[in-house]
Amino acid sequence: MLRSRRTVLPDGERPAAVAIAGERIAVIGDYDEPIPAHRTEDLQDLALLPGLVDTHVHVNEPGRTEWEGFATATRAAAAGGVTTIVDMPLNSLPPTVDTAALAAKRAAAEGKLWVDTGFWGGAIPGNDADLKSLHDAGVFGFKCFTAPSGVDEFPPLDAAGLHRACATVAALDSLLIVHAEDPAHLHDADAAVHSHGSQASPRSDFGRFLATRPEAAETSAVREVIAAARATGARVHILHLAAAEALDLIHDAWLDGVAITVETCPHYLHLAAERVPDGATAFKCCPPIRGEANRDALWAGLLDGRIDIVVSDHSPSPPHMKTGDFATAWGGIASLQLGLPVMWTEARARGLALTDLVRWMSTGPADLVGLHRKGRIATGADADLVAFDPERAWTVRAADLHHRHPVTPYDGETLTGAVAATWLRGARIDTDAAPRGRQLRRSPR
Structure with missing residues (x-):
């Protein structure tokens, strides 16, 4: 049993005791309630959160394990309080666009998972019959x-x-998740500087890349995407939204009955283009980090x-791929271990609560993919839990x-909030022991 004076439950934060039987949460009682347990740990003022669920992780194994692999990615996840990930179908080789590739990915992950892990499939030209x-x-x-996408x-x-994929996804009652950028509006650096009337700047300048x-x-x-979803009845999800100006379009479509959801990322909510140093290609991602006003508009959304x-x-890569200039460096940010403290640093400064983070980073992502025993501290849920120090x-x-x-x-950045311990299905994750994460499969919605 775990006791915490700051337990984040579906109905809010309060002192509570959480009793675990096997891999599930069995009882939730008052902090001082004498619930029988063979072992009790009192976290006192450490917050007790449900494990985070991260549905947007590029592991890259097999094929590009030198970029990232299941052992390293899921260990970072566990250290950051993330107890469930869903792996993207690229940049592994082969990409997860048919069942043979999925089998190869599952074989590569076997015995390496520190957290529970599911998989997305990919929709590319010519694989409609594989969906x-x-x-x-x-x-x-x-x-x-x-x-x-950045990989051929x-x-x-x-x-x-896109319309064909939406029609297939609708027939399957599945979900299409979309990296939404229109190539007609993407420019090379010289054309972008000219079209925006900017002064010429070094090729490493972030503003030029932006x-x-x-x-x-x-x-x-x-x-x-909205037009395709409206025409087919598909459920669609917009990935890593960076442009706040698209929010009203998405919300209006949702109000009109389109089954659409949207995510954003900690780097868009914490970083700002005005503060990216010239040549700092570790900040490169696509779509890019935008300005402070846009960041504030994302927070409003x-x-x-x-x-x-x-x-x-x-979306990590080897260091040599992140060097050079913004035109050629790999576009991806490595942050799996840092999402919770980055978000808490921002949320706390805005007077927000841990309950907000849990809704956005645990319960919401779990519900998106139908993992209803994940992402919440509730009777019958998986005992995926995080002890978090919100003051450190x-x-x-x-x-x-x-x-x-x-x-x-x-x-080099100072953040507030640190993960003290992570439990996966009732057992504290110990990276000196054998990994015990499981591979997850979709359940009927």
Whole structure:
């Protein structure tokens, strides 16, 4: 049994005792209630949260394990209070676009998981016939791009392909998750500087890169996704939204009956373009980190419910791929271990509560993929739990993080809030012992 004076429950934060039987939460009582237990741990003023659920993680194994692998990614997740991840279908080789590739991915993950792990399938040109078999094999839905993905083996869908994928997904009662950028609005650096009337700047300048992927690229693609979802009845989810100007489009479509949800990421809610140093390619991601006014507008969307969830989009690469300039460096941010303290640093400064973080980072993502025993402290739920010190200030050292390569834009930054311990299905995660994470499969909705 775990006791905490700051237990975050579905109905709010209060002192409570959480009793665990086997892998599930059996009883939730008052903090001082004499519930029989063979072992009790009193966390006192450490907060007790449900484990985070991160539905946007690029593990990259097999095929690009030198970028990131299941052992390193899930160890970082556990250290950051994340007890469930769902792995993206790229950048592994082969990508998860058919059942043979899914089988290869599951084989690669066996015995390496520190946290429970599920898988997305991929929707690319020409694999329409594979979506049903992937669905039957237990993927949680299908990811597609509307612009080049950065790897040749995972090409984007055009408008017709997007409509076909939506129709298939609707027939399966599945979910299509979309990297929404319109290639017609993407520019090379020279054209972007010219079209925005900017002064020429060094190629390493972040502002020059930002101009290559304007907000209009996201808004235009979101509009196309909405049209396809409206025409087919598909459930769709917009990934890693960076452009706040698209929020009203998404919300209006939802009010009109389109089954659409949207996520954003800690880096869009914490970082701002004005504070990215020239040449600091660890900050590069696609879509890009935008300005402070846009960041504040994303927070407004989160607070009024127009944004549903917050997940990492953990997309690491070897250090040599993050060097050079913003035009050529790999576009991905490694942050799986840091999402909770990054978000708490921002939320606390805004007068928000741990209950807000749990809704955005635990319960919401779990519900998105139908893992209703995850992401909540409730009787019958999996005993995935996190002891979190909301008062501790600490400085990030990239070399101390558990993902494969010591590259992150948060290196050297002081954050507030630290994970003290993580439990997976009732057992405290001990990285000196054998990993006990399980592979998850989709359940009927």
